[in-house]
Amino acid sequence: xxxxxxxxxxxxxxxxxxxxxxxxxxxxxxxxxxxxxxxxxxxxxxxxxxxxxxxxxxxxxxxxxxxxxxxxxxxxxxxxxxxxxxxxxxxxxxxxxxxxxxxxxxxxxxxxxxxxxxxxxxxxxxxxxxxxxxxxxxxxxxxxxxxxxxxxxxxxxxxxxxxxxxxxxxxxxxxxxxxxxxxxxxxxxxxxxxxxxxxxxxxxxxxxxxxxxxxxxxxxxxxxxxxxxxxxxxxxxxxxxxxxxxxxxxxxxxxxxxxxxxxxxxxxxxxxxxxxxxxxxxxxxxxxxxxxxxxxxxxxxxxxxxxxxxxxxxxxxxxxxxxxxxxxxxxxxxxxxxxxxxxxxxxxxxxxxxxxxxxxxxxxxxxxxxxxxxxxxxxxxxxxxxxxxxxxxxxxxxxxxxxxxxxxxxxxxxxxxxxxxxxxxxxxxxxxxxxxxxxxxxxxxxxxxxxxxxxxxxxxxxxxxxxxxxxxxxxxxxxxxxxxxxxxxxxxxxxxxxxxxxxxxxxxxxxxxxxxxxxxxxxxxxxxxxxxxxxxxxxxxxxxxxxxxxxxxxxxxxxxxxxxxxxxxxxxxxxxx
Amino acid sequence: xxxxxxxxxxxxxxxxxxxxxxxxxxxxxxxxxxxxxxxxxxxxxxxxxxxxxxxxxxxxxxxxxxxxxxxxxxxxxxxxxxxxxxxxxxxxxxxxxxxxxxxxxxxxxxxxxxxxxxxxxxxxxxxxxxxxxxxxxxxxxxxxxxxxxxxxxxxxxxxxxxxxxxxxxxxxxxxxxxxxxxxxxxxxxxxxxxxxxxxxxxxxx
Numbered sequence: 185x186x187x188x189x190x191x192x193x194x195x196x197x198x199x200x201x202x203x204x205x206x207x208x209x210x211x212x213x214x215x216x217x218x219x220x221x222x223x224x225x226x227x228x229x230x231x232x233x234x235x236x237x238x239x240x241x242x243x244x245x246x247x248x249x250x251x252x253x254x255x256x257x258x259x260x261x262x263x264x265x266x267x268x269x270x271x272x273x274x275x276x277x278x279x280x281x282x283x284x285x286x287x288x289x290x291x292x293x294x295x296x297x298x299x300x301x302x303x304x305x306x307x308x309x310x311x312x313x314x315x316x317x318x319x320x321x322x323x324x325x326x327x328x329x330x331x332x333x334x335x336x337x338x339x340x341x342x343x344x345x346x347x348x349x350x351x352x353x354x355x356x357x358x359x360x361x362x363x364x365x366x367x368x369x370x371x372x373x374x375x376x377x378x379x380x381x382x383x384x385x386x387x388x389x390x391x392x393x394x395x396x397x398x399x400x401x402x403x404x405x406x407x408x409x410x411x412x413x414x415x416x417x418x419x420x421x422x423x424x425x426x427x428x429x430x431x432x433x434x435x436x437x438x439x440x441x442x443x444x445x446x447x448x449x450x451x452x453x454x455x456x457x458x459x460x461x462x463x464x465x466x467x468x469x470x471x472x473x474x475x476x477x478x479x480x481x482x483x484x485x486x487x488x489x490x491x492x493x494x495x496x497x498x499x500x501x502x503x504x505x506x507x508x509x510x511x512x513x514x515x516x517x518x519x520x521x522x523x524x525x526x527x528x529x530x531x532x533x534x535x536x537x538x539x540x541x542x543x544x545x546x547x548x549x550x551x552x553x554x555x556x557x558x559x560x561x562x563x564x565x566x567x568x569x570x571x572x573x574x575x576x577x578x579x580x581x582x583x584x585x586x587x588x589x590x591x592x593x594x595x596x597x598x599x600x601x602x603x604x605x606x607x608x609x610x611x612x613x614x615x616x617x618x619x620x621x622x623x624x625x626x627x628x629x630x631x632x633x634x635x636x637x638x639x640x641x642x643x644x645x646x647x648x649x650x651x652x653x654x655x656x657x658x659x660x661x662x663x664x665x666x667x668x669x670x671x672x673x674x675x676x677x678x679x680x681x682x683x684x685x686x687x688x689x690x691x692x693x694x695x696x697x698x699x700x701x702x703x704x705x706x707x708x709x710x711x712x713x714x715x716x717x718x719x720x721x722x723x724x725x726x727x728x729x730x731x732x733x734x735x736x737x738x739x740x741x742x743x744x745x746x747x748x749x750x751x752x753x754x755x756x757x758x759x760x761x
Numbered sequence: 762x763x764x765x766x767x768x769x770x771x772x773x774x775x776x777x778x779x780x781x782x783x784x785x786x787x788x789x790x791x792x793x794x795x796x797x798x799x800x801x802x803x804x805x806x807x808x809x810x811x812x813x814x815x816x817x818x819x820x821x822x823x824x825x826x827x828x829x830x831x832x833x834x835x836x837x838x839x840x841x842x843x844x845x846x847x848x849x850x851x852x853x854x855x856x857x858x859x860x861x862x863x864x865x866x867x868x869x870x871x872x873x874x875x876x877x878x879x880x881x882x883x884x885x886x887x888x889x890x891x892x893x894x895x896x897x898x899x900x901x902x903x904x905x906x907x908x909x910x911x912x913x914x915x916x917x918x919x920x921x922x923x924x925x926x927x928x929x930x931x932x933x934x935x936x937x938x939x940x941x942x943x944x945x946x947x948x949x950x951x952x953x954x955x956x957x958x959x960x961x962x963x964x965x966x
Contacts, residue, residue: 370789539797547795549788573815574788578808582857626864628857628873637793637804648857649869651876 188297188326188538189287190530192334193276193314195254195357195383197497198222199527200283202291203535203543208338208528213286219523220286222356224278225249226265229690229739232683234282246415250275252385255357257317258310273313273664274672277320281680284321298323299534301526303358304330305378305553307599308611308641315638316664320672326537328638331355332362333373333550334529335495339520340366340546347490348374350478352508352516353526354471355496357383361474363482363489372549375481375572377474382467384425384498390463391421395436395453403449405442413441417451428457429500461503468507475511481572492516497523549574556633556641559596559605561586568633571601575639580632582648588624592617595631597643616645616654689746693738696749699756700729706760718759725756762820764852764879768813777821784814852877858887867894882912889921901925 190208192199197219200211213220215236225238226248233241242249250263256272263270280300287295300323302314311328318325329337332351339349346367353360360378364371395417396407407413420436427434438451461468479486492508494516499505508516536543551572557565560583569579585593594615600608619627628648635641646653664672703726707719714722729752736745766773769783787810789795796803854877861870870891877884885908892901905922912918 367785370785372785536794537797547789547792549792574811576793576804576808577811579812579815580853582853582860584860620869622864622866626861626866626869628860628869630853630857634808648854648873648876649861649866651872 186293186297186538187291187295188299188534189284189295190334190527190532190534191280191283191298191300192331192524192527192530193254193280193283193300193302193317194219194222194526195252195355195385196222197356197523198279198283199524200287201524201527201531202287203531203538203540206540206543208531208535210524210527211287211290213283214289220279220283221251222254222276222279223249223251224253224275230266230686231690232278232679234279243412243415243419246411249415252357253279255381255385258307258313271664271672273317273320274676276314276317277672277676278679280317280321280323281676284323296322296324297326297534297538299327299329299530299537300325301329301331301334301530303353303355303378303380304332304360304362304373304376304550305358305380306330307380307554307609308639309609310380311639313664315640316669316672319669320676322673322676325638327533328640329530329533329548330360330362330373330376330550330553330639331358331526332360332376332495333364333371333548334527334533335493335520335525336362336364336366336371336373337529337532337546337548338525339493340371348484348488349491349493350475350489350512351493351495352471352475352499353378353495354498354504355383356498357381357385359383359471359474361471361478363478363484369545370547370549372574373551373572374484375478376551376553377478377481378553379470379474382470383496384422386467387425387464387498387501388418388421390467391424391455391460392417394455394459394463395421395451398453399441399449399451405444405449407442410442416441420451424455425460425501428455428460429502432457457502464501464503468501468503471504471507472511475508486512486514489514493520494518495520495522495525550639551575552577552635552639554599555601556635557598557600557605557608558583558631559598563605565598565600565603565605565608568631569635573635575635576637578632578634580630583629583631585619585622585624585627585629589621590624590627591619591621593619593629593645595643595645597633597641611641612643614643614645614654616647616652618650618652619647620649622649685743686741689741689743690738692746692749692753693733693736693741696729696733696753699753699760700726700733703729703756703760721759722756725752725759728752729756762816763881765813765816765820768809769817777818780814780817784810852879855883855887858891862887862890862894865894867891871895882908882915882918885911886915886918886921889925893925898925 187202190201199219201208202211210218212218213235217236220235221239223235223238223242225233225241225245227233227245238249242251248265250265253272253275257276259272261272263275284295298318300314300318302311315325315328332353335351335353336349348365351362351364358378358380359382360376362376363374365374400406407417416438420438424434424436433454433456436451436453436455440448441451442449489512492512492514499522505516532543533548552569552575553571555567555571556569557567560566568581569577592615594613596605596610597612598605598608599611602608616629630646630648632644633641644653703722707722732748732752736749769780769787771780771783788807791803791807791810793800793804793807854873858870858873861873870887874884874888874891885904889901889905889908892904902925905925908918909922
């Protein structure tokens with residue numbers, strides 16, 4: 185059996201790991217880094233960039249750069265790049281493909297199976313979207329596991345003693361908190377809570393907004409609509425945030441930020457940690473309630489917690505650490521690498537699923553983060569599965585009709601904690617037809633919710649009176665149909681083939697140019713000593729190549745043109761000494 | 762409810778702590794990740810354990826009335842439907858069977874009962890009522906007898922049996938010609954049974 189790699193598909197950064205010799209290790213990417221920015225870009229030349237390369241050019245090319253796509257997973261959001269609409273799943277798939285390639289070159293074998301992590305607080309649609317992204321990238325997703333649970337796994341493998349821990353995971357775009365019990369090899373999630381739209385990105389935005397506002401005061405120019413300037417400001421804000429974790433003051437210096445009426449403006453703003461804490465105070469405070477809720481659901485008080493594990497890059501912020509200490513009364517534990525432990529945990533789970541040694545003794549028992557219900561009369565949400573139920577799980581409940589001679593019922597599947605149906609998220613809809621005519625209250629319809637080990641829900645309904653059953657796979661509007669997934673897989677393969685071809689064509693172009701320059705140099709340097717015939721041969725071949733190059737536009741280079749360039753280049757090459 | 766305790770392998774008077782321990786042990790035993798060579802079987806067993814644990818703990822927490830009190834369906838639009846709770850009948854199917862009986866839909870009740878594999882005294886009692894409802898008197902009598910045999914202390918079961926035997930005599934006395942078309946008496950009979958049923962089922966276990 186091949187290796188099952190662990191992937192932490194993050195909002196801002198992703199990380200991959202694998203089991204080696206009974207230990208989980210992080211896989212370096214092709215650029216030599218341990219994490220890869222979750223950024224995709226198309227260059228003006230039509231080249232696709234993923235990771236560091238994409239992030240580096242984002243200020244110069246903001247319209248064709250896509251970042252933090254994870255925030256849109258499981259929604260109807262579409263991102264337009266070069267006139268083409270992409271689903272969040274497709275962008276994520278491209279990032280996954282790059283990670284898969286990096287793992288392949290590290291391991292020296294084909295990689296086809298993976299465990300991918302998601303925020304614990306991700307809903308059904310978001311989980312399904314992540315699984316689909318994996319499929320589009322050509323990965324068999326063996327398991328979707330929750331990020332805080334993965335972190336606990338990375339921690340628990342070496343710390344098997346009985347204890348109760350809180351995992352506080354503040355990532356780039358999501359916040360999760362899980363209360364976990366580690367007991368004789370079982371890592372059991374007791375409760376989980378969080379906020380799907382709170383993370384490091386929001387801290388950057390808060391700083392960026394402050395910079396824009398300050399600049400408006402000093403220079404009287406509003407930069408909000410200047411896409412390029414904003415991209416530079418956002419990057420500088422992120423950098424300042426990171427610096428303020430270790431320094432008490434930093435300087436944001438962006439020369440030539442804007443030219444207005446012929447006058448060049450520079451941004452030069454001093455930011456103290458105190459000011460930073462003030463700007464982000466409300467964001468830090470937002471993490472308190474989920475921590476308290478998770479503790480309450482677990483039936484524990486803060487005093488019963490042995491340890492608080494900090495996960496996610498944003499937990500490096502001193503104000504966040506202070507907040508955690510204030511809520512839990514404990515000094516947060518930073519023994520794990522907050523950027524890598526999630527991927528390591530995913531790799532351990534992958535190793536376990538592949539039956540690798542060293543992972544047998546540990547078992548993960550996770551929960552479903554949100555209650556699942558169906559809409560019943562009066563717009564109420566009637567719970568079928570309570571939040572924090574251990575998964576996999578299955579529950580049924582009997583319902584009846586509310587009107588006389590009703591022959592069909594619409595079953596609206598909801599996820600969330602609110603009492604009214606319309607305040608929860610609708611994750612699916614279907615209709616059970618052919619119910620035997622009877623007065624209201626008579627038909628007995630059994631609705632069954634089934635959550636698998638990945639936390640993904642299947643719903644079925646059965647008319648007990650007739651035995652007629654309708655098993656229904658949940659299809660939310662944001663989820664992709666089987667046909668759409670297959671199309672996306674084809675597109676991804678085509679894109680990969682196109683990218684490869686395009687890369688080779690661009691390479692041919694550059695080589696042709698290089699050869700031409702060499703030929704011209706040679707002619708210039710050896711003007712006198714070359715024989716006439718040879719000179720003419722070189723000159724002709726060079727002119728030929730020059731002509732071929734002139735016909736080609738780099739951003740629209742085709743395979744045929746690359747072939748012509750190659751031929752002309754070879755010809756010139758053969759006459760050069 | 763008995764079944765839930767059996768799945769967890771504990772007795773009815775086990776402490777919450779003992780039940781929790783048993784639940785943990787079984788969860789670990791049946792988790793699909795601990796059974797990579799037979800994940801589907803394990804997943805099914807694991808779900809059974811989860812369901813049984815929830816049932817037992819809910820029962821202990823909320824008592825016989827259940828967390829979801831029994832109620833009539835809500836009124837409203839065509840496409841909506843109301844919820845039923847668990848009336849202490851042990852399983853959703855038994856509740857459904859009971860609800861059909863209560864509404865006089867005997868065929869549907871039999872359909873539901875046919876899908877239940879665990880057949881206790883109550884099952885035979887329900888089956889007896891349903892069979893009688895569709896005029897299947899022989900089976901009805903047999904099942905009423907089985908119910909009484911399985912749970913001799915239950916007064917409702919005995920009363921049903923007694924009543925059946927009496928009415929059987931009555932039919933015999935009146936001669937076969939009269940037959941099953943005696944609407945009046947069967948209606949009356951149904952009402953009697955309904956009364957008994959309600960007494961029986963709403964009694965907290």
